[in-house]
Amino acid sequence: MTSTVDPGTVHDGPGREVSILNSLIVRFAGDSGDGMQVTGDRFTTGSALFGNDLATLPNFPAEIRAPAGTLAGVSAFQVHIADHDILTPGDAPTVLVAMNPAALRANAADLATGGTVILNSDAFDQRNLTKAGYVSDPRTDGSLTSYRVYEVPMTSLTIEACKPTGAKPRDAERSKNFFALGLVSWLYHRPLDSTVAFVAERYAKNPLVVEANTLALRAGFNFGETAELFESSYEIPPTTLAPGTYTNVTGNTALAWGLIAAARQSGLPLFLGSYPITPASDILHELAKQKHFNIRTFQAEDEIAGVGAALGAAFGGALGVTTTSGPGIDLKSETIGLAVSLELPLVVVDVQRGGPSTGLPTKTEQADLLHAMYGRHGEAPVPIVAAKTPSHCFEAALEAVRIAVTYRTPVYLLSDGYLANGSEPWRLPTSEELPVIDPGFQRETNHVDEDGTARFWPYMRDPETLARPWAVPGTPGLEHRVGGIEKADGSGDISYDPVNHEKMVRLRAARIAGIARTIPLVDVDDPGAASGEKAPLLVLGWGSTYGAITAAVRRARARGLTVAQAHLTHLNPFPSNLGGVVTSYGRVLIPETNLGQLVRLVRADFLVDAVALNKVEGTPFRVGEIERAIVDLLATEGYSEEAGE
Amino acid sequence: MTTTEHDTAGSVAAGNPTSAPVPLTTRKDWSSDQEVRWCPGCGDYSILAAVQLLLPELGVARENTVFVSGIGCAARFPYYMSTYGMHSIHGRAPAIATGLALSRPDLDVWVVSGDGDSLSIGGNHLIHALRRNVDLTILMFNNQIYGLTKGQYSPTSEHGKVTKSTPFGSLDTPFNPLSVAIGAEASFVARTHDMDRKHMTETFRRAHDHKGSAFVEIYQNCNVFNDGAFAEITAKERREEMLVPLVDGQPIRFGPEGSRGVVLDGDARLRIVDVADVGEDALLVHDESRSDPSLAFMLSRLAGGPYEPTPIGVFRAVERPDYSTLVDQQIDEVRARKGDGDLDALLRSGTTWTVE
DSSP states (O other): OOOOBOSOOEEOSTTOEEEEBSEEEEEEEEEGGGTHHHHHHHHHHHHHHHTOEEEEEEEOOSSSSOOTTSGGGEEEEEEEEESSOOOSSOSSOSEEEESSHHHHHHHGGGSOTTOEEEEEGGGOSHHHHHHTTOSSOTTTSSTTTTSEEEEEOHHHHHHHHTGGGTOOHHHHGGGHHHHHHHHHHHHTTOOSHHHHHHHHHHTTTOHHHHHHHHHHHHHHHHHHHHSOOOSEEEEOOOOOOOSEEEEEEEHHHHHHHHHHHHHHHHTOOEEEEEOOOTTTHHHHHHHHHTGGGTOEEEEOSSHHHHHHHHHHHHHTTSEEEEEEOTHHHHHHHHHHHHHHHHTOOEEEEEEEOBOSTTOBTTSOOOTTHHHHHHOSSSSOOOOEEEOOSTTHHHHHHHHHHHHHHHHTOEEEEEEEHHHHHOEEEEEOOOGGGSOOOOOOOOOSOOEEOTTSOEEOOTBOOOTTTOOOOOOOTTOTTOOOEEESSOBOTBTOOBOOOHHHHHHHHHHHHHHHHGGGGGSOOOOEEOTTGGGTOOOSEEEEEEGGGHHHHHHHHHHHHHTTOOOEEEEESEEESOOTTHHHHHHTSSEEEEEESSSSSHHHHHHHHHOOOOEEEEOOSSSOOOHHHHHHHHHHHHHHTTOOTTTOO | OOSSSOOOHHHHHHTSOTTSOOOOOOGGGGBOSSOOOSOTTOTHHHHHHHHHHHGGGTTOOGGGEEEEEOSSSGGGGGGGBSSEEEEOOTTOHHHHHHHHHHHOTTSEEEEEEEHHIIIIITHHHHHHHHHHTOSOEEEEEEOSSBTTTTSBOOTTSOTTOOBTTBTTOOOOOOOOHHHHHHHTTOSEEEEEETTOHHHHHHHHHHHHHSSSOEEEEEEOOOTTTSTTTTHHHHSHHHHHHHEEEEOTTSBOEESGGGOEEEEEOTTSOEEEEEHHHHOGGGSOBOOTTOSSOHHHHHHHTSSSSTTSOEEEEEEEEOOOOOHHHHHHHHHHHHHHHHOSOOHHHHHTSSOEEEEO
């Protein structure tokens, strides 16, 4: 999906054209210390305010500050903006802003053919070229001939622009990211006002920095306007979005806000037990800021204590939540098993990242699904909810809490590194639109002994949900003990009776399976359905592949192919119609950023010969990769692009 | 309950005013209907009795009392109490109890644990609960052996311990539980033993009344796998000679007619002396509220093991804010500054734009 130039160009003063673009994919790349994330973020906000649809993909190294100028230290931020509804941060950037040779070398291969490279020529000295591993200068050795290259001496222009501040050149030079932002803002007609306001607020404590960044920003903008370097500037008209108030939100923020909303909707005080880990930590940070919502955030001594404290809080009647990523989830497994046995509400947020072990801490992967499903000893079923886009993390958090509280069970809420740090415009709900979650605390005894004594039986189940009562300390007459040892059905007393154990194992399984009665049926988007003839292929996904799959299906349809699509938010239990859906299609393709986990569940549950499409590069699918797989798979079935349906 | 009228844990607590007079109770009221299944002769029975006899005297309500345990013989304790309780997972009771205590500061939360549970698999959680000063009463039954797994050495077993897992003798240096607790910034540290109900009761009472983490080591006899581990000091006829009672504000002395005592040597070491040799005034006066923990630490190491004169009682009891209080204070401060959270305002706190 490279940018396309509308033939209708208009003139902007003598000899300068303004071309209209439908979409644009910009990647800002530089050293970790160059401020590329903030640059990308500001360009994104400017575009959002302009009214474009957008999607972002930050990409940064695990090291805080790898040696400057090296490939290991390159940090990048990609943003896709468009005048229409888009779903992904884009496959190949059409514009690469490279602050040094390493940034160019690490990213040039991704650039679309014919794309634009804007590079900071001041950084292209022999030392930096060598550090980046260039044997010859890419600007002159012909390796960039398939791109339009603009060389701008950003460092020296920034130092010059900041002279009035009196800042030392070494300090002034640090504003060069704002120079780059100003230049790109001119090139793509982005207003500067919101960034000027942002700079004033963000760096308020240091007026010199405010002044330098603002001067650099304006200098970059003015440079574009006056330097005659660029033949044309571009405009991406606003998108037609549904009416409403929007904000640009990352998955981690939306998830944190979803938990706050769920606490409000359930009337339960939120307790987060967590241990810092990338990329989940921002959820802890966000909730720690919101203590005025009566939120207790507990930075525990380790992952085990984080989930343990959350479970202890749940026993006391709080909304217990723990958040983690990667190896953190391994450490929490035993406590999740206890929560299964105690039948208490608990939300376990897993922001998945590349594994095994430390793996790829800052990169995305969907490889924890089977762990969430099966990663405990014994028969220990746990419901799983997976968010599909950054803003959907809000809704997914509410749903995870609904299931946890209603069914008295730990629930896995799966996000991933891509959703966590990626962002998109979100039409904000109002609190009145949100569902109410009823904790339904137990107040009274629920059993009478043969001798007439009224008792509280902690494992007496609701006949509808099979959930047990939640009786919290402080409630007189309902004192009871729970524990990890098998309990007698009903009374909850310790029981080693074999028949009772099998009964309890089956009850726990039936309770989780029964959740399917309260979750929506999986919705199938099948263009063939209207004509009564189903598409020959269903593309089924879960989690963060939603955007790429949807875009790929749209492209396949644009090629004349008939393709159906369905996407899962509930992974355990599945929506009750899923078996019927997958068995009704000739072929089922399941793209996942793992080696095939949902595909195993689907094959095992429904005996369907589903086809896996897998990628484990630590990055989301490119739309083209899924599109290719769709086209190839349909070709083997005898459907070609020309043949259409 | 209607869907518009939200229940909260807070309102549950509020619905049970702690100010109301708690009805008089007896041991029976605090005992559950579950059969106690420790081995006959186990020291745990007398600890259970001491706690069940103490609780009616404390003026607390059963429904506001929670016992949390990990795994091990001691960890079965909550099942025998007619309070709220949780038998959790090995070593994690302090972490689970921390979450409960932070979210429900109105509750009386006890942690019951053993030497393996507290100092081996759960060592990390114990030290962090202590340093944070979470309002917990932690009873650690120390029998210097793994009982539930049938007799392997524990982190408090003496060096050279021959067990099933160490047939040629253990090679580890043991932990001194009180030294660990004092090193972990514990604000209350005490030791008692299972042969003296009265001493246990008074020690538990002090621990319960302490605001913050209270750590009590209880020498407990495992008559099956480590019988007599403490007999040298706790047997009735040995106590006078071998137990050194710590009494706040009093010179530290023991033995027949208080004939022996503890002095702080010129080389900054504690030494056991005959009072007749040094005179009463030379004895170290116990000061449990001394802010510097060094003397309490030295006292915790006066005995090399339960075969030398061993101090019992309260080693350290200092006041510092408990964690729940600090957490609640911070929330109150933020609320006062920002006002109560408003979800709609939060969602609109970033840059927003409106599409007509």
